[in-house]
Amino acid sequence: MRTKLRTAWAARFRLLPLLVLALPLGARAQFFDASQFSYAFNDGALTITQYTGPGGQVDIPDFDGLITGLGGEAFLNCATLIGVAIPYSITNIGGGAFAYCENLASASIAYGVKSIGDAAFDRCTRLTSVAIPDSVISIGDGAFESCTGLISVALGSSVSTIGVGAFAGCSRLAGVIIPKSVTSLGDGAFGSCPRLARITVDALNSFYSSSADGVLFDKTQTTLVQYPGAKAGGYAVPNTVASIANGAFGSCTGLTSVTIPNSVTNIADGAFGSCTGLTSITLGSGVTTIGLRAFAGCSSLTNVALSKSVASIGNGAFASCARLSAITVDPLNPVYSSSVDGVLFNKNQTALVQYPAGKAGAYAIPNSVTNIQDDAFDNAFALTSVTIPNSVTTIGDSAFDFCTALTNVTLPNSVTTIGTSAFDSCASLASVTLPDSVANIPDGAFSYCTSLAGVIIPNGVTRIGNQAFDYCAGLAGVTVPNSVTSIGDEAFFGCSSLANLTLGNGVAAIGQGAFSWCINLPAVTIPNSVTNLGDEAFADCRSLGRLTIGNRVGAVGSGAFELCNNLTSVAFPASVTSIGNQAFADCAQLASLSFQGNAPTAGSDALDSDDLAVVYYLPGTAGWGPFFAGHPAVLSTPQVHTSASSPGLRTNQFGFNLTGSSNLVVVVEASTNLANPAWSPVGTNTLTGGSSYFSDPQWTNYPARFYRLRSP
Numbered sequence: 057m058r059t060k061l062r063t064a065w066a067a068r069f070r071l072l073p074l075l076v077l078a079l080p081l082g083a084r085a086q087f088f089d090a091s092q093f094s095y096a097f098n099d100g101a102l103t104i105t106q107y108t109g110p111g112g113q114v115d116i117p118d119f120d121g122l123i124t125g126l127g128g129e130a131f132l133n134c135a136t137l138i139g140v141a142i143p144y145s146i147t148n149i150g151g152g153a154f155a156y157c158e159n160l161a162s163a164s165i166a167y168g169v170k171s172i173g174d175a176a177f178d179r180c181t182r183l184t185s186v187a188i189p190d191s192v193i194s195i196g197d198g199a200f201e202s203c204t205g206l207i208s209v210a211l212g213s214s215v216s217t218i219g220v221g222a223f224a225g226c227s228r229l230a231g232v233i234i235p236k237s238v239t240s241l242g243d244g245a246f247g248s249c250p251r252l253a254r255i256t257v258d259a260l261n262s263f264y265s266s267s268a269d270g271v272l273f274d275k276t277q278t279t280l281v282q283y284p285g286a287k288a289g290g291y292a293v294p295n296t297v298a299s300i301a302n303g304a305f306g307s308c309t310g311l312t313s314v315t316i317p318n319s320v321t322n323i324a325d326g327a328f329g330s331c332t333g334l335t336s337i338t339l340g341s342g343v344t345t346i347g348l349r350a351f352a353g354c355s356s357l358t359n360v361a362l363s364k365s366v367a368s369i370g371n372g373a374f375a376s377c378a379r380l381s382a383i384t385v386d387p388l389n390p391v392y393s394s395s396v397d398g399v400l401f402n403k404n405q406t407a408l409v410q411y412p413a414g415k416a417g418a419y420a421i422p423n424s425v426t427n428i429q430d431d432a433f434d435n436a437f438a439l440t441s442v443t444i445p446n447s448v449t450t451i452g453d454s455a456f457d458f459c460t461a462l463t464n465v466t467l468p469n470s471v472t473t474i475g476t477s478a479f480d481s482c483a484s485l486a487s488v489t490l491p492d493s494v495a496n497i498p499d500g501a502f503s504y505c506t507s508l509a510g511v512i513i514p515n516g517v518t519r520i521g522n523q524a525f526d527y528c529a530g531l532a533g534v535t536v537p538n539s540v541t542s543i544g545d546e547a548f549f550g551c552s553s554l555a556n557l558t559l560g561n562g563v564a565a566i567g568q569g570a571f572s573w574c575i576n577l578p579a580v581t582i583p584n585s586v587t588n589l590g591d592e593a594f595a596d597c598r599s600l601g602r603l604t605i606g607n608r609v610g611a612v613g614s615g616a617f618e619l620c621n622n623l624t625s626v627a628f629p630a631s632v633t634s635i636g637n638q639a640f641a642d643c644a645q646l647a648s649l650s651f652q653g654n655a656p657t658a659g660s661d662a663l664d665s666d667d668l669a670v671v672y673y674l675p676g677t678a679g680w681g682p683f684f685a686g687h688p689a690v691l692s693t694p695q696v697h698t699s700a701s702s703p704g705l706r707t708n709q710f711g712f713n714l715t716g717s718s719n720l721v722v723v724v725e726a727s728t729n730l731a732n733p734a735w736s737p738v739g740t741n742t743l744t745g746g747s748s749y750f751s752d753p754q755w756t757n758y759p760a761r762f763y764r765l766r767s768p
Contacts, residue, residue, distance in 0.1 A: 091108075092107060092108055092109030092110075093106070093107055093108070093109075094106040094108070095123075096127065100122075101122060101123070101124040101125070102119070102122050102123045102124065102125075103123070103124065103125030103126070103127050104116065104123060104125070104126050104127055104130050105127040105130060106127070106129075106130055107130055107131045107134060107137075110136060111134055111135070111136025111137045111138065112136065112137070112138055112139070113138060113139040113140075113141075114137060114139070114140050114141070115140075115141045115143075116140065116141060116142055116143055116146070117143065118143035118144060118145035118146070119145070120145075121145045122145070123143070123145050123146060124145055124146060124147050124148075125146060125147065125148050125150065126142065126146050126148065126149045126150055126153050127150045127153070128150035128151040128152055128153060128173065129150070129151070129152040129153065129155065130150060130153050130154075131153055131154045131157055132152055132153075132154075132155050132156060132157075133155070133156045133157070134154075134157050134160075135157070135158055135159055136159065137154070137157045137159065137160050138159050138160060138161050138162075139160070139161060139162040139163070139164075140154065140160065140162070140163050140164070141164040141166070142163070142164065142165045142166055142169060143166050143168070144166040144167055144168035145168060146166075146168065146169055147168060147169060147170045147171070148169070148170065148171050148173065149165075149169060149171070149172045149173055149176050150173045150176070151173035151174040151175055151176060151196065152173070152174070152175045152176065152178065153173065153176045153177075154176060154177050154180055155175050155176070155177070155178040155179060155180075156178065156179050156180075157177075157180050158179065158180070158181055158182065159182055160177075160180045160182060160183055161182045161183060161184065162183070162184075163177065163180075163183060163186060165186075165187070165188065165189055165192070166189065167189040167190060167191045168189075168191050169189060169191055169192055170191055170192060170193050170194070171192065171193060171194045171195075171196070172188070172192060172194070172195045172196055172199050173196045173199070174196035174197045174198055174199065174219065175196070175197070175198045175199065175201065176196060176199045176200075177199060177200045177203060178198055178199070178200070178201050178202060178203075179201070179202045179203070180200075180203050181202070181203060181204045181205050182205050183200075183203050183205055183206055184205050184206060184207050184208075185206070185207060185208045185209070185210075186200065186206065186208075186209055186210070187210045187212075188209070188210060188211050188212045188215060189212050190212040190213045190214050191212065191214060192212050192214060192215055193214055193215065193216050193217065194215070194216065194217040194219070195215060195217065195218045195219055195222050196219045196222070197219035197220040197221060197222065197242060198219065198220070198221045198222060198224065199219060199222045199223075200222060200223050200226060201221050201222070201223070201224050201225055201226075202224070202225035202226070203223075203225075203226050204225065204226065204227045204228065205228060206223070206226045206228060206229050207228050207229065207230065208229070208230075208231075209223065209226075209229065209232055210233075211232070211233065211234065211235050211238075212235070213235050213236075213237055214237050215235060215237055215238055216237050216238060216239045216240065217238075217239065217240045217242075218238060218240070218241050218242060218245050219242040219245070220242030220243050220244060220245065221242065221243070221244045221245065221247060222242060222245045222246075223245060223246050223249065224244050224245070224246065224247045224248050224249070225247075225248045225249070226246075226249050226252075227248075227249065227250055227251060228251055229246070229249045229251060229252050230251050230252060230253055230286075231252065231253060231254050231255070231256070231270075232246060232252070232255055232256070233256045233257075233258070234255065234256065234257040234258060234261060234264055234266075234272070235258050235261070236258040236259075236260040236261040236262075237261075238261060238263065238264060239262075239263050240263075241264065241272075241281060241282075243301060243302035243303050244282070244302065244303035244306060244326075245282065246272075246282050246284075246285075247282065247285070247303045247306045247307065248285065248306060248307040249284070249285045249286075250285045250286060250307070250309065251285070251286050252284045252285045252286050253270060253284055253286040253287065254266075254269070254270025254284055255270055255271070255272040255282060255284055256270065257272065261275070262275060263275055264281065265277060267294070269287070270284050270287070271283055271284065271287075272284075273297070276296070277294060277296045277297065278296060278297060278298045278299065279297065279298070279299045279300075279301055280293060280294075280297050280299070280300045280301060280304050281301045281304060282301070282304055283304055283305045283308055283311070284308075285307060285308050285309075285310075286310065287308065287310060287311070288310030288311070288312070288333075289310070289311070289312055289313075290311075290312055290313040290314070290315070291311060291313070291314050291315070292314075292315040292317075293314065293315065293316050293317055293320060294317070295317040295318070295319045296319065297317065297319055297320055298319055298320060298321055298322065299320065299321065299322040299323075299324065300316070300320060300322065300323045300324060300327045301324050301327070302324040302325045302326055302327065302347070303324075303325070303326045303327065303329065304324070304327050304328075305327055305328045305329075305331055306326055306327070306328070306329045306330060306331075307329070307330045307331070308328075308331050309330070309331065309332045309333050310333055311328075311331050311333055311334050312333050312334060312335055312336075313334065313335060313336045313337070313338075314328070314334065314336075314337050314338070315337075315338045316337065316338060316339050316340045316343065317340045317342075318340035318341050318342040319340070319342060320340055320342055320343055321342050321343060321344050321345065322343075322344070322345045322347075323343060323345065323346045323347060323350050324347045324350070325347035325348040325349060325350065325370060326347065326348065326349050326350060326352070327347060327350045327351075328350060328351045328354060329349055329350070329351070329352050329353055329354075330352070330353035330354070331351075331353075331354050332353065332354065332355045332356060333356055334351075334354045334356055334357055335356045335357060335358065336357070336358075337351070337357065337360065339360075339361065339362065339363060339366075340363075341363045341364075341365055342365060343363065343365055343366055344365050344366060344367045344368065345366075345367065345368045346366060346368070346369045346370060346373050347370045347373070348370035348371055348372060348373065349370065349371070349372040349373060349375060349431070350370060350373045350374075351373060351374050351377065352372050352373070352374065352375045352376050352377070352431075352434075353375075353376045353377070354374075354377050354380075355376070355377060355378040355379060356379055357374075357377045357379060357380050358379050358380060358381060358414070359380065359381060359382045359383070359384070359398075360374060360380065360382075360383045360384070361384050361385075361386075362383065362384065362385045362386065362389065362392060362394075362400075363386050363389070364386040364387075364388040364389040364390075365389075366385075366389060366391065366392060367390075367391050368391075369392065369400075369409060369410075371429055371430035371431050371452070371453075372410075372430060372431030372434055372454075373410065374400075374410050374412070374413075375410065375413065375431040375434035375435060376413060376434055376435035376458075377412070377413050377414065378413055378414055378435065378437060379413075379414045380412040380413055380414045381398060381412050381414045381415055382394075382397070382398025382412055383398055383399070383400040383410060383412055384398065385400065389403070390403060391403055392409070393405060395422070397415070398412055398415070399411050399412065399415075399419075401422075401425070404424070405422055405424045405425065406424055406425060406426045406427065407425065407426070407427045407428075407429055408421060408425050408427070408428050408429060408432050409429050409432065410429075410431075410432055411432055411433045411436055411439070412436075413433075413434070413435050413436045413437065413438075414438070415436065415438065415439070416438035416439070416440075417438070417439070417440055418439075418440055418441040418442070418443075419439060419441075419442050419443070420442075420443040420445075421442065421443060421444055421445055421448065422445070423445040423446070423447045424447065425445065425447055425448055426447055426448060426449050426450065427448070427449065427450045427452070428444075428448060428450065428451045428452055428455045429452045429455070430452035430453040430454060430455065430475060431452070431453070431454050431455065431457075432452060432455050432456075433455055433456045433459055434454055434455070434456075434457055434458065435457070435458045435459070436456075436459050437458065437459065437460050437461060438461055439459050439461060439462055440461050440462065440463060441462065441463060441464065442456070442462065442465065444465070444466070444467060444468055444471070445468065445470075446468045446469070446470045447470060448468065448470055448471055449470055449471060449472050449473065450471070450472070450473045450475075451467075451471060451473065451474050451475055451478050452475040452478070453475035453476045453477060453478065454475065454476070454477045454478065454480065455475055455478045455479075456478060456479050456482060457477050457478070457479065457480040457481055457482070458480070458481045458482070459479075459482050459485075460481070460482065460483045460484060461484055462479075462482045462484060462485055463484050463485060463486055463487075463507075464485065464486060464487045464488070465479065465485065465487075465488045465489070466488075466489040467488070467489060467490055467491050467494070468491060469491040469492060469493050470491075470493065471491055471493060471494060472493050472494065472495075473494075473496075474494060474496070474497065474498055474501055475498060476498045476499045476500055476501070476521075477498075477499070477500035477501065477503065478498070478501050479501060479502050479505060480500050480501070480502070480503045480504060480505075481503065481504040481505070482502075482505050483504065483505065483506050483507060484507050485502070485505045485507055485508055486507045486508060486509055486530075487508070487509065487510065487511075488502065488505075488508065488511055489512070490511070490512065490513065490514050490517075491514065492514040492515065492516045493516065494514065494516065494517060495516055495517060495518050495519070496517065496518065496519045496521065497513070497517055497519065497520045497521055497524045498521045498524070499521035499522040499523055499524065499544065500521070500522070500523045500524065500526075501521065501524045501525075502524060502525050502528060503523050503524070503525070503526050503527060503528075504526070504527045504528075505525070505528050506527065506528065506529045506530060507530050508525070508528045508530055508531055509530045509531065509532060510531065510532065510533060511525070511531065511534070512535075513534070513535065513536060513537055513540070514537070515537045515538070515539050516539055517537065517539055517540055518539055518540060518541050518542075519540065519541065519542050519544070520536070520540060520542070520543045520544055520547050521544045521547065522544035522545040522546060522547065522567065523544070523545070523546045523547065523549065524544060524547045524548075525547060525548050525551060526546050526547065526548065526549040526550055526551070527549065527550040527551070528548070528550075528551050529550065529551065529552050529553060530553055531548070531551045531553060531554055532553050532554065532555055532556065533554070533555065533556035533557070534548065534551075534554065534556070534557055534558070535558040535560075536557075536558065536559050536560045536563060537560045537562075538560035538561050538562040539560070539562055540560055540562055540563055541562050541563060541564050541565070542563070542564060542565045542567070543559075543563060543565070543566050543567055543570050544567045544570065545567035545568040545569055545570065545590065546567070546568065546569040546570065546572065547567060547570045547571075548570060548571050548574060549569050549570070549571070549572050549573055550572070550573045550574075551571075551573075551574050552573065552574065552575050552576060553576055554571075554574040554576060554577050555576050555577060555578065557571070557574075557577060557579075557580060558581075559580075559581065559582065559583050559586075560583065560585075561583045561584065561585050562585055563583060563585055563586055564585055564586060564587055564588070565586070565587065565588050565590070566582070566586060566588070566589055566590055566593050567590045567593070568590040568591045568592055568593065568613070569590070569591070569592045569593065569595065570590060570593050570594075571593060571594050571597060572592050572593070572594065572595040572596055572597070573595070573596045573597075574594070574597050575596065575597065575598045575599060576599050577594075577597045577599060577600055578599050578600065578601055578602065578622075579600070579601065579602035579603070580594060580597075580600060580602070580603055580604070581604040581606075582603075582604060582605050582606045582609060583606050584606040584607050584608050585606065585608065586606050586608060586609055587608050587609060587610055587611075588609070588610065588611050588613070589609060589611065589612050589613050589616050590613045590616070591613035591614045591615055591616065591636065592613065592614070592615040592616060592618065593613060593616045593617075594616060594617050594620065595615050595616065595617065595618040595619055595620075596618070596619045596620075597617070597620050598619065598620065598621045598622060599622055600617070600620045600622055600623055601622040601623060601624065603617070603620075603623060603626055604627075604768075605626070605627065605628060605629060605632070606629065607629040607630070607631055608629075608631050609629065609631055609632055610631055610632065610633050610634070611632075611633065611634045611635075611636070612632060612634070612635045612636060612639050613636045613639065614636030614637040614638055614639060614659065615636065615637070615638045615639060615641070616636065616639045616640075617639060617640050617643065618638050618639070618640065618641045618642055618643075619641070619642045619643070620640070620643050620646075621642070621643065621644050621645060622645060623640075623643050623645065623646050624645050624646060624647055624648070624742075625646070625647065625648040625649070625650070625720075625721055625742055626640070626646070626648070626649050626650075627649075627650045627651075627652070627721045627767065627768035628649065628650065628651045628652065628653070628656075629652055629653070629768075630651075630652040630653025630654075631653070632651070632653065632656050633656045633657065634656050634657045634658070635656055635657070635658040635659065635662045635685070636658075636659055636662065637659030637660075637661055637662060638659065638661050638662065638664055639658075639659070639662045639663075640662060640663050640666060640669075641661060641662070641663065641664035641665055641666070642664065642665045642666070643663075643666050643669075644665070644666070644667070644668075645668065646663075646666045646668060646669050647668040647669060647670060648669075648670060648672065648720055648721065648742075649663075649669060649670070649671045649672065650671075650672040650673075650692060650720055650721055650767055650768065651671065651672065651673045651674070651677070651767075652674060652677075652767050652768070653674075653677055654677050654678045654679045654680075655673070655677070655678070655679030655680045655681075655684065655689075658684065658685045659685070660685065660686065661685075661686075662685040663685045663686065663687050664686075666687065669687045670687065670688050670689075670690065671684040671685075671687055671688065671689040671690070672689075672690060672691075672692035672720055672767075673689060673690075673691060673692060674691075674692055674767055675691060675692075675693070692716065692720055692767060693716060694714055694715070694716035694720060694722045694743065694765050695714070695715050695716060695765075696712050696713070696714060696763075696765070702749075706749075706751060707751075709751040709752060709753050709755065710751065710752050710755035710761075711749055711750050711751030711752060712749075712750055712763075713747060713748070713749055713750075714741055714743060714747060714748045714749070714750055714765070715743065715746060715747045716743050716746065716747075720742070720743045721740065721741070721742050721743075721767070721768050722740070722741050722742075722743060722748070722765050722766075722767070723737050723739070723740050723765070723766050723767065723768050724737070724738055724739040724740070724741065724750050724763055724764075724765060725737050725738065725763065725764050725765075725766060726738045726752065726761050726762065726763050727761070727762050727764075728758050728759075728760060728761055728762070729762075730762055733762070735764065738752060738754070738763075739751075739752070740768065
């Protein structure tokens with residue numbers, strides 16, 4: 057879900073529902089429903105910060121020039137907005153002002169606006185045309201990105217800057233004319249526009265030019281800036297070109313072949329990314345640099361030949377090329393080499409740079425390799441197993457992500473570093489062996505490994521990262537060792553088969569949503585080392601029936617145990633000082649919450665919809681009233697019930713009846729000496745229906761034994 061970030065204004069207020077502005081003599085009066093807008097007032101001018109009206113056609117007022125700004129995200133996600141008129145007085149349209157207004161079909165921008173902010177009209181999918189007035193100087197990054205209904209754009213005569221991806225993903229845009237005023241075009245400004253047939257540049261522009269066939273260059277045609285997405289077939293880059301810009305051919309799915317002349321020295325990041333129809337490339341002898349993911353996702357590319365001039369290849373340059381079977385390197389290249397089976401390495405084969413994604417079956421990494429680079433095996437969908445030798449110390453970011461046929465991995469003890477998302481979405485990965493040498497399981501390391509049934513986390517690990525094992529739906533049990541101090545946000549989110557969880561005594565923090573949606577988890581013991589339970593840490597653990605909270609937990613986050621439908625009772629240690637909003641909301645069977653300490657602060661909806669809930673507190677604690685978070689709060693006074701048979705023997709065991717508040721949890725402790733007592737717990741009873749029976753199976757082992765009651 058997109059997060060709405062609001063600007064903190066120095067002064068912000070709402071106007072009265074009907075506003076009449078006092079204007080100078082002769083000026084026109086304006087009447088409108090001001091309750092539909094929020095404003096900020098600074099230096100005698102107004103900026104609209106939020107629209108809350110019913111939508112439809114909205115004509116933004118100008119108040120004879122007093123309203124000068126339209127704030128960031130002012131109309132964000134306004135699904136009912138179908139048209140907008142922006143007046144002459146507004147000079148700036150803020151970032152994301154109309155983003156995700158999915159039904160916005162028309163936008164009239166008056167002369168006077170000077171800048172259109174980043175993502176201002178992002179994903180306004182029904183917007184079919186836009187006229188940028190001559191007053192506009194800058195169009196921000198992604199300003200009209202993914203406006204998939206946009207057919208035509210008229211750029212005003214003063215536009216000087218068009219940001220990164222400003223019109224990217226406008227899938228119906230057929231053509232565009234760049235005026236002479238433009239001095240700066242961001243990378244991929246018109247990228248991923250599959251119907252864009254030509255880009256035309258005013259001949260008087262001093263910075264850019266276009267060829268007869270509609271390709272965009274810098275003025276001297278030494279940099280190829282943008283290749284129109286609708287052009288199909290083969291293309292020969294002119295021999296004046298020295299550099300191919302970032303994303304220049306990105307998502308040109310009709311491009312089938314490309315010839316890069318000897319004049320080209322630099323192919324920038326993502327230059328040919330996702331050119332899915334590209335079957336062959338001819339790289340000139342002058343190419344020295346190939347950028348990050350330069351040819352990634354070229355799924356029809358079968359082979360690549362690199363000349364001796366190539367000195368730098370970015371990570372993932374040929375990743376996700378599903379039919380790529382071999383990368384060959386000129387033997388005279390001093391920086392790179394390739395093996396007989398077409399795998400790309402550095403010259404001395406200590407770094408594995410790229411494994412062709414089209415290669416199938418098992419692969420044994422040479423024992424000269426110490427580093428598996430980022431994206432090295434990315435989307436190698438036919439790789440079934442890999443042998444990693446003891447020489448390897450580093451596995452890069454996304455090194456094996458989306459290797460969907462990979463079934464098992466053993467990491468040797470030489471490995472000390474595993475990169476972010478290293479094995480993300482390896483859907484067939486059933487087992488993984490982690491070495492003791494690894495201290496950090498990084499963010500997303502095994503995310504979406506849906507077949508992973510078990511993992512042993514070694515004692516040397518200190519951190520389990522954000523989403524490290526999220527959506528590992530087959531993971532049945534996890535033991536977190538004592539060495540681990542933090543469990544990241546959503547670390548085990550959606551592990552729907554997780555039924556056994558042991559948390560080590562070193563864990564201090566459990567992150568937001570760390571175990572949320574572990575729907576088959578029946579019991580959790582939070583160790584005494586934990587001080588903070590993150591928001592939604594165990595939300596939607598619908599089988600959770602037994603919960604023990606350690607005695608150092610201070611804060612229970614918002615929604616921490618929300619929708620834990622099977623939870624009937626919770627005992628809170630004296631350390632708990634705050635319980636967040638909806639922490640135990642919608643726990644339909646929760647009947648007893650017992651507190652050892654003073655009343656903590658709690659959100660008013662902390663126990664929302666918990667119709668059975670009663671709160672119990674101990675004598676001598678402070679801050680309690682008749683209600684807590686909207687539920688009855690009563691003094692807890694458990695007692696031993698005496699009768700003809702209690703205390704007494706039952707089935708050859710000594711025991712007694714306990715009575716007290718319904719669902720109250722009572723710990724029975726025993727000692728053999730009242731002069732110098734050493735009390736130890738011998739049983740925990742829940743007073744279901746207000747009573748329970750305690751029995752001591754060890755009573756015959758002592759000449760005398762004394763008992764007392766306490767809360768958990």
